Amino acid sequence: MQVLQVQLEVGPDPAEVGRARRWARSRLAGSGMDDDEPLAETLILLISELVTNAVVHTGCPAVLRMLFGTANPAGSAGTVRVEVADTSCRPPQPRHAEGEDTGGRGLELVDGLADRWGWQPEGAGKRIWCELDRGAPVLVPVSGSGQATGRVCEGTAGRPVDLARNVRR
Template sequence: MLRSADMTAVADVRRALRELLTSRSWGGSGGCDTAELLTSEIVTNALVHTNRGAEVTATLLDGFTASASDLLRVEVRDFVARPPRMRVTDCNGTHGRGLMLVQTLADEWGVRSQGAGKVVWFELYGGPA
């Protein structure tokens, strides 16, 4: 469980994700970098915009079909039902690009209600480095 506004936790989550992906030889350096970036974005959003903490789950599914690469699914659960919203920022803005990055770089992503909150998730197809 990540505490509300504990921004040092974002680096800890990135480090743990990199260790998981490296131990499974998933995605090469580019895939790991993308996974870390997207995870940082959705964890940061949960910690900054909800003020209630979050839970992070990363799951690797090996060769889930005969024709597909390995799948990474990252889920961040928070405890506020309000859905995230995509923001439009100008080129000089310093905030508001997180969900745009997730939408652009993830193979799949979404939001689902869960209890007294929601889960923001993304998936990346990778495979061995």
């Protein structure tokens, strides 16, 4: 399988998260993914969470990488892999947010939305990665009024995650 890799250096400033999202949207469009596809929106959310974690929790510069796997002869549309590498050797610390907490949901969202995710040491720091399979269904339920009730997506354990309430069902 062939892989196209693009990367962006991200400074240790929370304003860099917005720049990373804009950059990622342009790269997704360049890969042939429409901006309004549910997969694109999910990828942007994942990128936002991983870059935010790197910037806020390490205070170090980071590198955002996107790897696009090409379609294979078996008919799979390929995989999109997102990686954020930073120079902090501290492993990611999943937390659980309660009620009105303003933080602590990032890795829970990554776990709920990505098909796979993990982390590994890289040089003096680490790399946190996640993957989404192109062509895999993204379930977005809508109420009878036409208003979105919140995304429900398959987590890595095959259990749906209701993002409106951030709980596994």
